Amino acid sequence: MMLDNIDWLLMGKATIDTLLMTGFSLLFTLLIGLPVGILLFLTSPGQMLQNKGIYQIVAFVVNVLRSVPFLILLIVMIPLTRVLAGTALGVQGSIPPLVASAAPFFARLVENVLRELDPGVNEACRAMGANSRQTVLWALVPEAMTGILAAVVVTAIALVGYSAMSGVIGGGGLGDLALRFGYQRYQMDVMAVTVIILVVMVQALQLVGDRWVARLNRK
Numbered sequence: 001m002m003l004d005n006i007d008w009l010l011m012g013k014a015t016i017d018t019l020l021m022t023g024f025s026l027l028f029t030l031l032i033g034l035p036v037g038i039l040l041f042l043t044s045p046g047q048m049l050q051n052k053g054i055y056q057i058v059a060f061v062v063n064v065l066r067s068v069p070f071l072i073l074l075i076v077m078i079p080l081t082r083v084l085a086g087t088a089l090g091v092q093g094s095i096p097p098l099v100a101s102a103a104p105f106f107a108r109l110v111e112n113v114l115r116e117l118d119p120g121v122n123e124a125c126r127a128m129g130a131n132s133r134q135t136v137l138w139a140l141v142p143e144a145m146t147g148i149l150a151a152v153v154v155t156a157i158a159l160v161g162y163s164a165m166s167g168v169i170g171g172g173g174l175g176d177l178a179l180r181f182g183y184q185r186y187q188m189d190v191m192a193v194t195v196i197i198l199v200v201m202v203q204a205l206q207l208v209g210d211r212w213v214a215r216l217n218r219k
Contacts, residue, residue: 018173021163025098033103037110062104094171113147153209
């Protein structure tokens with residue numbers, strides 16, 4: 001009978017684990033990615049703190065991390081993950097590689113959002129005697145907030161997919177459940193339910209994110 005293989009208690013725990021992985025990873029991604037994105041923008045050619053050396057170094061690190069497929073990054077980072085999180089398994093062990101993969105992605109999105117701002121905002125702040133920190137905190141970030149929020153939504157959705165992939169190395173969550181039961185034991189009903197839950201998560205994130213962005217635009 002359809003859904004006979006579903007352990008709903010286990011499915012609920014896996015869903016919560018996925019939400020925890022996504023939530024904590026997104027938090028650390030924002031804390032790291034936002035400053036890095038701002039630094040990339042400020043040190044790029046033509047900006048107020050342009051510095052070719054710093055820009056090239058930061059851009060190189062960001063590009064390297066972005067170019068490594070997440071599944072490979074999961075495996076390569078196992079020793080470092082054990083040092084940072086105390087384990088390479090479960091929710092706790094999945095967060096470092098998730099952040100390492102998502103933070104550079106988010107940083108580039110932030111940089112692109114800031115590049116799209118009207119240059120007059122920057123020039124007006126300079127004319128009023130604002131320093132770099134004041135310009136960033138009082139003008140650039142508030143002006144770019146709609147775009148940054150849209151970037152947060154895109155990153156959160158990417159993290160949902162990444163968290164599912166972490167199940168390959170025992171990362172827990174819906175990905176682990178789909179792999180152990182849906183794939184290895186050929187329980188296709190388990191696979192189907194996990195996919196449906198992931199789709200619902202992504203749709204909910206997109207819906208809430210779109211509403212926040214629209215609300216900011218109206219303001």
